Amino acid sequence: MASYISGQQRSVSSSQQADRQQPIRAGQMLHGKMIKSLGNQQMEVQIGGRTLTAVLSGVITEGESKWFQVESAGPPPVLKPVKADGSGKPDVQQLLQSIGLGGNKEVKELLSSMIRQQQPVSAEKLTAAAGLLAGTSDKKEGLSVIKWMMSKEMPLKDALFQPLLSANKGVSSPLNGLLNQLTSQLQQAGPINQVMLSINKPYSNVIHDQAVQQLFEKMTSGTATEKNQSLEAMKTMQILPKSATLTNWHHSLQTPSAKQVEGMINALRAIPQTQTVQNQIVQLQEGLKALQTGDTRQLAEAVIRGQGVLQQSKPQSQLYSLQILQVPSGSTSQHPAFMQALGDVQQTIGQQSSTAIQLMLKDLIQKMGSDYEARIQNTGNPAETAQTLKAQLVSLLEMPGLTAQVRESAEQVLNRLNGMQLLSSDNGPQQQLIMQFPFELGDHQTDVMMKMNGKKKSDGSLDPEHVRVLFYITLSELKESIIDMNVQNRVVSLDIYNEHHQLDLLAKPIIPVLQSALEKAGYAFSAVKFHNTKEVDPPILNPAEDALSSIYHKVDIKI
Template sequence: MKSTTLSTIQTQHASGISSLKQAPIKEGQVVHGKIKKLYPNQTAEVQIGNQKVIAKLETPLKAGDSHFFQVEKMAPELQLKVVTGPLAEGKSLAQQGQQLLQAMNLPKTIEMQAAIQYFIKQQLPVSKDTMMQVEQLLKQLPKDITMKAALEAIQKIVEMKLPLTSTMLQTVISGKSTDGLHSVLQNFQSQLQQDQTVVPTLKNNILQNLQKIAEPFNGPVAGAILGKQIEVLQDGQQPLATRLPILQTLKSVNVLPTTASLTNPIPITSQSAMLNSAGDLLLKFTQADPLEKGQMLEQLRSWINQQPSLTANQKSEILTLLKKDNQPNQLQVLKDALTKVFAEQSQQAIFSKDLNGLTPKDHLVSLLGKGSTMESVAQTLQQLTNIGSNSTSNNAIIQAEQQVIQQLDGKAFEHAMKEVLKSLGFGYEAKLASNSDEIRQLASQLKPQIVELLQNQSISSAVRESAEAVLGRMNGLQILSSENGPQHQLLMQVPLEFLGKKMDASLEWNGRMKEDGKIDSDFARIMFYLQLDTLKETVVDMQVQNRVVSITLYNNDTQLESLSEKFKETLKIGLSSVGYQLSGIFVKTFEEQKLASTLNAKAYTFDVQGVDIRI
């Protein structure tokens, strides 16, 4: 995404929340303040930034005057020392900066002048040590980093009380980048593939993880393939020449047990399955005492009725079998029927989830005795994908991909984003600290793998540099994610790839939490910054006030307005179903946006109670 377009909208957005963050004041720092009121004993009310404080002044001053003050003491009372004389009204930043540089005996280099003017403009506390550190950082800037970008990053570092080092500066600047992660990850992958010094096991694990990030729909595609194969295998009308190779293939990779046959492809097993999965309930029914059978039947009936991915006919088919108690081979008949319907829905309701978050493919794998955990389900499906990719015939994969494409919706995109974020390992430090059950999954995430890689001193400089770029980007996003009282900010970048289509999405979420710790969803601002194959540069600005939704699309394609009208009614119905009302859809070009920003710089200021999400 071009920074010129983003900066226009980002600047307007920032104007609405710039006062929410106040940099900390410490003893020895110099701050800009205005005398608001005078009190006895040389005490005064001083406006410093966006806050008013009561301070003890070293010398008598005049109400209404502005000065630069040095903080002498913070406790037991705030004491301020005058650094400069009264600042004349209308004095330029450059003039104020020169006055402060002279008073603090700081060098008047280009970098120092730029830094002091920026600190004054942003009302940041100043100290001699800090300004000397900032000057050195600005002198050492790489050619591809502008002074403006560096100063904005330095402001964030100062506000968050982080060390002013070149490494921290690079990390924060990387986190603020809107270039997306695709290019960074691709460069890392290319350098890693060429390096022969990396431990083979770690190298293969990282490359596999990068492949998972590039293929977030690998699981759904594999689920659709498995569903089709099981469907054919159970169909006795299919020719032997079609069914036998499928049976042999699934047995060879341990997807089906060795006891599976053409006459009984899905035999009863005693393998454990995920809680509340079809395989789990069937196993409990198998192991139940005769006196408990009736209760288990009722549980099964209730569970079938609550499955959102099953059609009415499929539910009726299973429920009819459950009424036929004491029939020969009842368990096998029931298992075959459950396998059949979930094999069908692994193709027809790919992204549907039940109340426990399980999809049809999860239930299907559990019935095959291979789904004791979500990890084992993923491993089983991965085995199937590997076979497909090595096969001379790709018809099954092509058909499964088409089924996935036809069902792409909100749930599909949610799935893709979760898969990518989990593989990247953005929150891996939080899981380490929380003793989460997911700790065992950390080894398969990219971030801890890169940390391990960088501990190897023998890797090439090219691999180290590219690995540090990826790690710096993720660390930068985490550093820029923060909370300030009820205000929260979260930054993420998600490299999305949909079956050959690539899209970089940058996400920024700024929101206010309610007293119960939940987001106030009545007020929101959601912004999507996207680079799309067809529409190219696109911004979707969605604003919510009292659950009334207004959407503005920014794009230079003149046909977008007429195209958006076709989806307006569908969008209105969808929003209404979750308790929101659509007020309108507006389409503007980026040039119109720039004109609007010139006429009204506060056009996009939003209520501080709201939520801001940028994707």
């Protein structure tokens, strides 16, 4: 099944690339149609979606289509017919031999593909492609990536090729394996280890952080006993220093920035406006005023309470408090106060609930640092930006004295993150997002690959009423699975691909639970369809071979 999912065993038909009005350059090979003779060897030629006047050498008939080599860019450009084979197409082998690439079968396939799609061809592109392919062991995968780069008119540079190649191998090379490899090679613990641990075990990290939030709430608003026990627990966990007391604990944490606090205020304004919520907004605003006089405790306590109010209304809310105060990750502890908080959180959000999954996804996306470059420019708190995996990898690679093994492993992880970012695209009203991240399901660690396509709203955000999401996940019992979710006008339909027979019978009892959960979230449920991958091809998740099979064998459950 993996071979189908990665797209390596299915032929994919590519549509002709739209002409992008790129300038004509000497040495290029172009496909054109003769429109009208203008005399003096000049002719009106249609190339792609444009018409231009060119000087042609040789006898050409109006209405004839040919491949030409650009002898001079002009104006007007001078075009020379290319020697064709028996089918009227350029002689591929002769062309490659003329630039010293006659024996390269991958470049021959690339050139043939470009000719079929009537893409402009140049010796410069082919030579660059040959150089990239020479440095990769998987020529077929490398060729797929190069074709994709050409379709997006990307420069054929190694700095782009390597990240894209890594991202394209996402299914066969899980991210959690790359992270584990790097963790084992780093001899000294440091910030990057903490970030990688939290990413590799997202559920454990979410539960831990929620429990720490509870400790802060009890330390600031609980009974005298709860305050002292929570303080001692956080000192044991090295979240607060040993010298911390109930009156000075805030001095050991980051001074909140006004921009971050405003983010929490806006989040509070977005939930139902009870008196408690409105009072909390006022307390945060008063805390900001007190901050100007050097009083940080009032705002720190308001931030902790504000988080509690947010979570009472919306349990899946982002943990603004720990971010604003830059609370250290700390260690796990058997302290009774922490264990009590941990148990309360697990009972509240559950392990497989939608709340737990939403919290995990939000935490993962933030900690991965996919928006690292944008946050460097826009964030009001550089320290917050540094607490992402991408930022830590950049810092690690700048350190002197790294071993070759550590450098290679760090570059592999950074290439994967950069590649996913490059594969994501923003095309006018349409947006595509491709991500890969580790995921916990009980004791089973796996990877999730996600590809999301949807419309953008006027404010630039993704329209939740019209979106398609593909998930690829390997489960402990069901193994490789693809979930294809389509949302149209807030009506959800699912296609599930797996190699197991009778999966529809196993899933039938939980369909009502799914329907109920979607309705609570404001969506209607249409149908779920099960497809056996031994009989049909699932959607391809390999971004460089992105195509869908047009015929499915489906087992339907209608609701």
